Amino acid sequence: MKFDTAYSLSLDDKLSIYDVRELNFDETAAYDSEQDSFLCPNDACRGAFDTGNALGTFNAKNVNYVRTPHFKNKTSTRHIEGCRYASTHKAAAGENDDEREDNFPSEWVLTRRQYPRKPAPAGTEGSLPQAHTKVPSPQATPSHGASDHTPDKTSVFAHPVECYVSNIDDKDTLKRMPLKIGDHTATYWAFFKKIEYLQDNKGLIYWGKIKAIKDYTSSFRIDFEKKVWHDKKPYSVNVYLSKKLIDNYRKRTAFLEQIKAAASSERSLYCFFYGVTPELKQVPSKKNPEQTFGVFSANIENLDHLIIREAPRVE
CATH class of the missing domain: 2.40.50 (OB fold (Dihydrolipoamide Acetyltransferase, E2P))
Known part of the structure; x- marks a missing residue:
């Protein structure tokens, strides 16, 4: 099962794997995805379980990455009935590695996204909260995925590039999908x-x-x-x-x-x-x-x- 975004417990916001990779390599941000917990982006589903019901990631910290990494369900991850992120079959190891990127952002934002940290509760410095039953806070940036639907914007260049490269053999899709950069709008194929x-x-x-x-x-x-x-x-x-x-x-x-x-x-x-x-x-x-x-x-x-x-x- 492929996830477009996942909920970051430490940032109280939904991130794409491209956002996670940006944060991992950013020397000005005190962030390590291995110290974070990622939960289902479906607000209703996430609110039904505690913070131990986390997702996994793979290939997210490899500097010389070749393929786009993804969030994935662990064998222990549970979802509410009807959640579209529930796995319908048990994926083979590495099966998702070669999937093409079908989450086409309609806008590449040239201004780098900011990732404000969620204030830690008193007495829990250095640790993650042990319970979480609320939906994302109102200050979460809606343009970058404040719902469980595919985000329509990204500020990470790797995202539109991956869309183009992994779909290069599907010219009809590239000629159909719109992309906005600054004041200019065209198709992926034209850009x-x-x-x-x-x-x-x-x-x-x-x-x-x-x-x-x-x-x-x-x-x-x-x-x-x-x-x-x-x-x-x-x-x-x-x-x-x-x-x-x-x-x-x-x-x-x-x-x-x-x-x-x-x-x-x-x-x-x-x-x-x-x-x-x-x-x-x-x-x-x-x-x-x-x-x-x-x-x-x-x-x-x-x-x-x-x-x-x-x-x-x-x-």
Whole structure:
């Protein structure tokens, strides 16, 4: 049984697994999902049981994740009669690993979601309450899943990317599902643009297979395999990640671990990014600084809006 969201006991709010992963890697947030308890997102169902009736998670803390992790029922998890989150069969181990993401958010919010902590009752510091029979508090953010229905918004870039990648062989769905980013609304199919066609339109989510990642110790350059044709000539494409950008990133440790592993990996990896459009620039030649050559390049401005991952379905 796949859960779109689950109720976090420590945050008194409903989280997607993408939210959980954000919190696990955020060095500015004192959060560890292993110390939290996740309960059924159905308010009526959750209120019928105590806090020991929790869900499980898997793959939620793996930095170099390949698939989207999920919440799941434990063998001991109980649900009220008629709850749509009750398992109708006993899933085999790892069965949910390869499920495509069918929870399509209709809006990707560019402002990062805030996760206010629930005040701990007096005398229970460092521990979770032992009983819970109420519905989520009114201050829970409704746009991020304050009901047990599929949330229609997300602030985590990995969510729309997973929707696109895992459904790449279902173009009809991608051309039908709407997505809003800022003031622009289009379909998933229209918003995701292969890097070699970046001149077609600005303000899209560009993506492509990585040719190489140049590790400059404190900064990185991602070179794409495909080239852009401009004035009947092929030009290389790259994006640059500055030292300042990385040093100020709230998920710096996890990001450095991932990109360094990607730089030395022999696997086929892909880069998805949003917020900048590579432009044609003249770069000095290393062999002869007086000469220049053209390249489509851009400086990434927000690491929350860049993902490096495997994407076997797009081949």
